[in-house]
Amino acid sequence: MLRRVIGFFEPFVLALLGTVLLASLLPVRGAAVPMFGGLTDAGIVLLFFLHGAKLPREAIVAGFAQWRLHLLVLGVTFGLFPLFGIAFSHLPLLPASLATGMLFLTLLPSTVQSSIAFTAMARGNVPAAVCTAAFSNLAGIFATPLLVALLIGDGNGGVTINTASIKLIVMQLLVPFLLGHALRPLVGGFVARQKRLVTLVDRGSILLVVYTAFSAAVVEDLWSKVSGTTLIVLIVCCCTLFLLVWCSTLLLARWAGLSREDMVVLQFCGSKKSLASGVPMAGVLFPVAQVGMMILPLMLFHQIQLLICAVLARHYARQPLEPVDA
Template sequence: MNRLRQALDPYLLLLIATVALASILPARGDGARIADAIADAGIVLLFFLHGAKLSREAIWSGAKAWKLHLATLGTTFAVFPLVGLAIARFGLAPQDMQAGLLFLTLLPSTVQSSIAFTAIARGNVAAAVVSASFSNLLGIFLTPLLVVLLMQRSDSGSLISLSSIEGIVLQLLLPFIVGHLLRPWIGGFVTRHKAMLGRVDRGSILLLVYTAFSAAVVEGLWSKISGAELMTLAGLCIAILTIILLFTLLLGRMLGLSREDAIVLQFCGSKKSLATGVPIAGVLFPAAAIGPILLPLMIFHQIQLMACVFLSRRYGAQAE
C-alpha cells in the first residue's frame, strides 16, 4: 500500500480533478473562446521554455553513445508506433479510443521521470539525460510528422486539418527554436527558477486539459464511452507497456549493453510524455477530438509510473 501511494503521481490527481471540473462545469461560449486563447499562449510558452532548457552540450554529447541512443529512439518512434498500428489494424481498442491509443504511441519519451528512475535503478544517469532530451527534441518534429503520415491512414480517420501545419510551425517549432537561441542570455534565469517555471509548465498543461475536455464534454464525451470501454483501454495500456518493457530488456541483451546502459534503454524507451503530448494534441487536433485522444495518454502515464517505481527499486536493490 505504501508503494502504491508513492507511485501515484500527485500531478495526475490534479489532472483527474481538472477532467472532473470540465465534466461538471465545461467552458462554453465566450468563456471557451477565452480559455482557448489562453491555452494557445500556454503552448507557445511551454515550447519556448523547452527550447531554453535544452543545453547545446547535451545535444553534442549524444553522439558518443550512439548505439544506446539509436536503440532508445528506435523503440520510441518505430516499435511503439508499430504496436499502435497493430492495435488499430485489428480493431482491439474501442472505436472512440483508437485515435488516442495510436497518438499515444507516437509521442516522445519523458525527461524528468526517466532520469529519476534511472538514478534509483543505479543506471547511467548522464546517458539518460541525453537520451530523454534527444527524444523530446526529435519528438517536436517527428510526432507531428508521424501523426500526419500514420493517423491519416488509420481507422481513426482524417483528424488533421491543413491549418495544423501552420500551428506546428508557429506554436511548436518557432517558440522552441527562439527559446534555444536565447538560452545564452536566459539560460541562467531558467536554471535558477526551475521550480517556479515547472509550475508554469504544469499549470499550462492543466489549462489545456480543461479546455480539451470541456469541448469534448459539450460534444457528449461521457455518453459515448462506457465503463467497460475504460477498463478495456486500461488493459490495452498495460499490454502496450508490457510489450515495450520486454522488448527493451531483450534488445539491451542483444546489443550487449552494459547493465547501466540497458537500464537507460528500458526506462527512456518505455515512457511517453504527458507534458509534450498535451500541447501537441492541442495544436494538431480539433477541439472536440482532443479529450478522447488524451484519455489513453493520461491512463498510460499513471500505469508507466507505477510500473517504473517497482522496476527501478528492484534494479536498485540488485545493484546494492
C-alpha cells in the same frame, strides 16, 4: 487506507484528475470558448519555449559520443512503439476515437524528468539518459506530426497535415522551442533558479490544455461514449502495451550487447511517453472536440508507466543486474 491509495499517485496526476472532473462538471461554453482557446494556444507556446530553454546545449554535444544507444532508444520510441500502436488501434474492443488515441500515444517522444530520475534510481548511465531524453523530445517535434500524418490522417482521426497545419505546428511548437534554446544563455540561469515557478507554469499550461480539451469533449457528450467497461479495457491495453515494450527493450539490449548501465537507459527512456509533449501536441494536431478522447489513453498510460517504473527501478537498485552478454 485512503492515504495509501493516494500515495500511489503523484500530485500532478491528482491535479489532472481534478481538472478532468472540473471540466466534466463545469465545461467551457459559449463566449468563453474563444478566450480559453487563446489562453490554450499561449500556454502551448510558453510550454515549448520553456522546453527549449531547459535543454542543455552540452547534452546535445556530449550525446553524439553515444550515438548507438541514442539510435536504439529512438528506434523503440518512434519505430517499435508505433508498430504496437497500429496493432492496438485495430482492436474491436475500443471505440474508434480511443483506439486512435492509443495509436497517438505511441507516436510521442519519451519523458525527460522521470526517465532521468528512474535511470538514476536504477543505477544506470545518467549522462546518457539526459542526452537520450533530450534527443527524443527534440526529435518528437518533427517525428510526431509526421507519424500522425502517415498513420492517422483523415481516415482515422480527422487530422490533415497540410500547409496551414504545418505552419501552425512550426509557429506553436518549433519556433518557441528554438527561440527558448537560442535565448538559453540569457534565460537559462533564471529557469534553473526558478525551478518551482517554471514547473508551475509548465504544468499549469498542460492543465489548461486538458481543461479546454475535456470541456469541448464533454459538450460533445464524452462520458456517454466511455463506459466503465471501456475504461477497464483501456487500462488493460495500456498495461499490456507498456509490458510489451519493456520486454522488447530487454531483448533488444541483450541482442545489442549493451552494458548493464546502458540497458537501464534503453529500458527507462525507451518505455515511456511524454504527457508534457503529448497534450499540447494533441491540442495543435486535432480538432478541439476530439482532443479529450485522444488524450485519455495517454493520461492513463502516463500514470501506469510511473507506477510500474517506480517498482522496477527500486528492484534494480536492490538487486543490480549482471552485465548483459552479447
